[in-house]
Amino acid sequence: MRREQILRGARACFRRKGFHAASTAEISAEAGVSVANLYQYFPTKDHLIKALIEEDLTSDLDLVGMVEAAGSFRRGLEMTTQLVLADPAMTDDGLLRLEVLAEASRNPEIAAVVREADDHLVAALGALIVRYQNSGEIHPEINAADAARLIVSLYDGLIGRLAFGAAAETELVAAADSFIVRALAAVRAVPDPDM
Amino acid sequence: MRREQILRGARACFRRKGFHAASTAEISAEAGVSVANLYQYFPTKDHLIKALIEEDLTSDLDLVGMVEAAGSFRRGLEMTTQLVLADPAMTDDGLLRLEVLAEASRNPEIAAVVREADDHLVAALGALIVRYQNSGEIHPEINAADAARLIVSLYDGLIGRLAFGAAAETELVAAADSFIVRALAAVRAVPDPDM
Amino acid sequence: MRREQILRGARACFRRKGFHAASTAEISAEAGVSVANLYQYFPTKDHLIKALIEEDLTSDLDLVGMVEAAGSFRRGLEMTTQLVLADPAMTDDGLLRLEVLAEASRNPEIAAVVREADDHLVAALGALIVRYQNSGEIHPEINAADAARLIVSLYDGLIGRLAFGAAAETELVAAADSFIVRALAAVRAVPDPDM
Amino acid sequence: MRREQILRGARACFRRKGFHAASTAEISAEAGVSVANLYQYFPTKDHLIKALIEEDLTSDLDLVGMVEAAGSFRRGLEMTTQLVLADPAMTDDGLLRLEVLAEASRNPEIAAVVREADDHLVAALGALIVRYQNSGEIHPEINAADAARLIVSLYDGLIGRLAFGAAAETELVAAADSFIVRALAAVRAVPDPDM
DNA sequence: GATGAATGAGGGTTCATTCAT
DNA sequence: TATGAATGAACCCTCATTCAT
Structure with missing residues (x-):
């Protein structure tokens, strides 16, 4: 309950300001909680960051389920791409991923968390492939x-483009699908007009 | 002279700690300069960050020149990939790119700088294609x-993998070349054993 | 409680050094408080200055009450003059008034506060007259x-004399009373030996 | 030459910001001189302040000359009051006087300078009286x-009123003349309508 | 005489964190 | 469990001053 409430507040602040620039005061305010209370659920700001990252990474696995349920690889890919890169509710989370990767490049503990999640994700997607x-x-x-x-x-790289507000992303998202499909296709496909 | 010296120190610190966690004190120490002196060259820490980013982005264009000089697309690609993703001297700069993108997602001024550099890069690479x-x-x-x-x-996405120390990157780098080549190839190529 | 404690410390420091030369570190030390704590009561050094000024100005009105209670204008005047210009406990506050006026001449917000207090004071003293x-x-x-x-x-001008330690002030204070009385008197008074 | 140039710049800055808030950088810029050059004429910012104060105080004596030349005390008084309190070119200098007095209350060296100038002024005006x-x-x-x-x-006190922009000063200036005249007059004067 | 470059010392302010209640 | 009050350590930045040229 309180924990989730705090994590929600933290997510909002971290998105807006990044891990380092977001203060515990801001986070507690956003969560509607006192600062001291926050520290009863997370002993350190770093713990809070780590918990949030873990939560986010876990949810990535759900996407593989979507591709799996779609019946065809191409169709599953298209749905996922739409969701991850074009749904405003998710792109925000995507941007946070940049922060996570940047942080992982300096903090070995976080790198480990990300690596493990990546292993799972790659395994699941690999099995599907x-x-x-x-x-x-x-x-x-x-x-x-x-x-x-x-x-x-x-996907990660395309999320990076969102970060600096690259235009015509909708079109590019479609092109990405074709790009992947063509790279993996069993037979020569005529490049479709998306690309 | 001094300016370059400071930028070098800043680069090292930003890599190690990120833009926000690196202090002006650290940067000046690393550059062998007094804090006050730093402020004679960059009126603000943000200006320093921006200058560094601009410097970095400009250098990306050089890579396109390499692909161009290689004679074949595939060969050029392989050289670039090697350089960007496997050369230790450059991967560090790559990691900084994650920080840059994360920052761009919050700071419109930096987003603009990145966007402009991206336009140039895409134009040059597009012409080559x-x-x-x-x-x-x-x-x-x-x-x-x-x-x-x-x-x-x-490329950006693969740099993200470096951030959390994903293993077997050398192999993956080769796979990336094939992936791109197959996605763009004029004729059906037999997937090579790299993938 | 703490607020008053801090204001007391600030008053002492401002008297000793002036608004600009007194540092927040000094003030907190004088108040027996940590610097960070000071900032929980006053969001800015300027707010602290303003709060102090308001406090001081309000207390000026009490003086009018004294003149009022004295029964005769001359007697009330003498008491007030003694208090303001000769009582060591108050002359310190008086000196701070110079700082306040100097600050008001540059900071419109403070000028407004002073002006309003002046309006009240003049109204009260005017009614008494x-x-x-x-x-x-x-x-x-x-x-x-x-x-x-x-x-x-x-009065303000005489306080200015205290600032540079003009001698024989006691005598001058008495002369001031006569000066005022003679300027306002209904009938020609023989100048008394004070002047 | 250069010295005067610097003093002029300093005066402008000190008026605008006060002694402590005006930086040597600002002053040199205002004077059109390099900071290092400033230090060749004044070994310290404090010396600069002191020099400026001395210059200002000396000029006060000129006013006594005016009263002297006027023929009647009242007429001389009126001219002086007009000049000091109502001439925009001089009120600025007047405001600086508040800063000087405030500074004198903390800096004995400056207090001494002010005291000496005051002695001269009082002597001259006393002789006239x-x-x-x-x-x-x-x-x-x-x-x-x-x-x-x-x-x-x-006069000093009235200058203080200028600091917080008290209204109707023109009228008050006239009232001040009457106030002084009545306080000193040899014979009972009917209070004039100015007061 | 004049200056650009340099810096130690500090200034105001914020932060993550603790603790008594 | 929940919080208001408290703080040491830093942070970004500025200043008065110096010195080589």
Whole structure:
């Protein structure tokens, strides 16, 4: 209850200001809690950051479920891309991911958390790719784990474009789908007009 | 002279701690300069950050020149990928890019700087892609600008992986080349064993 | 409680050094409080200055009450003069008034506070003068408000003499009383030996 | 030459900001001189302040000359009052006097300078008063030195009113003349409508 | 005589964190 | 559990002053 309330406030502040610039005072205010109370749930600002990051990373796995449920790789990809890169409710979370990666590059503890989540994500997406290799939609000689990593990386990179407000993203999102599909496709596809 | 000296010190500190956590005291110490002296060259810490970012972004254009000079798209790509993602001297700069993007997502002034640099980079890389479309190495119906954006995004995303120390990056870097080449290739290529 | 404690410390420091030369560190030390704590009561050094000034100005009104209670204008004047210009406990506050006026000449917000307090003071003293005009002690054709302003100004000016330690002030204080009385008297008084 | 130039710049800055808030950088800029150059003429900011104060105080003596030249005490008084309190070119200097007095209350060295100038001023004005006592315009039993001190003090106090922008000063200035004249007059004067 | 470059010392302010209640 | 009050340590920045040229 209180914990979630605080995490929600923290998320809002971290998005707006970044981990370092957001103060515990701001966070408690946003959460409607006293500063001292915050410290009863999280012994340190760093713990709060870490808890938030863990929460975020876990939710990434849900996306793989979506691709899985979609029936075709391409269709699942399209749905995910839409959600992650074009849904305003999620792009905010995406931007926070930049902060997380930046932080991970300096804080080994956070790097470990991110790495572990990445392992899970790559494993799940890799398994899915293998399935689509078996169904013939994806080329069989492609290394599934690497493909998974590259797809995730491309998403991350596109989120980076949101950060500086790059225009025409909608169009680019569609192009990204085709890009991935063509890179993995079992058979030569005519490039579609999106690209 | 002094300016460069300070920028060098700032770069080292920002890499190590991030823009917000690096103090002007640390930066001046690292640069071998007094704090007050730093302020004679940069009126504000933000100005220092901005100057550094501008410097970094400009240097990205050099990479396009490399791809251009390589003769074949694939070969140019391989050289660039090696340099950006595997050369220890450059990956550090790469990590700073995450910080830059995170900052851009909050600071419109910095977002503008990044956006402008991105425009230049995409234009240069796009022009190169058009050239390889004409030479038959890249599929003619692909939108060159979008392809450029996707390539840059993939690089950015892979840099994100460096942030949390993802293993086997060398292998992944090679896979990335193939991924891009296959996505853009004019003719169906047999996926190579890298992927 | 703490607020008063801080204001007391501030008053001492401001007297000793002036508004600008007194540091928040000194003030907190004098008040026996941490610097950070000071900032929980006054969001800014300027707020602290303003609060102190308001406090001081309000207390000036008490003096008018004294003149009122004295029964005769001359006697009331003598008591007030003694208090303001010769009582060591008050001359310190008086010196602070110079700082306040100097500050008011540059800071419109403080000027407004001083002006308002002056309006009150002049109104109160003016009303008293009217009373003594009716009782015949003060000449009836004198403009009471202007007279009030001039009396207050003379006090201010005499305080200025304290600032540079002008000698023989005791004697001068007595002379001031006669000066005022003679300027306002209804009938020609023989100048007394004080002047 | 240079010295005067610097003093002029300093005067402007001190007026605008006060002694402590005006920086040597600002002063040199205002004077069109480099900071280092300033230090060749004044070894310390305090020396600069002191020099300026001395310059200002000396000029006060000129005013006594005016009263002297006017022929009648009242007429001389009126001219002086006009000049000091109503001439925009001089009120600025007047405001600086508040700063000087405030500074004198803390800095004994400056207090000494002010005291000495005051002695001269009081002596000159006192001598003049004696002359008008002899001519019958001023009551013979009044202590001339004290009267001089009180007149100067009243001026100082009225300058204080300028600091907070008190309204209707023109009218008050006239009332001040009458106030002084009545306080010193040899014979009962009907209070004039100014008061 | 004149200046650009340099700096130690400090100034106001904020922050993460603690603790008594 | 919840909080208001408190603080040491830093942070960004500015200032008066010096010195090599």
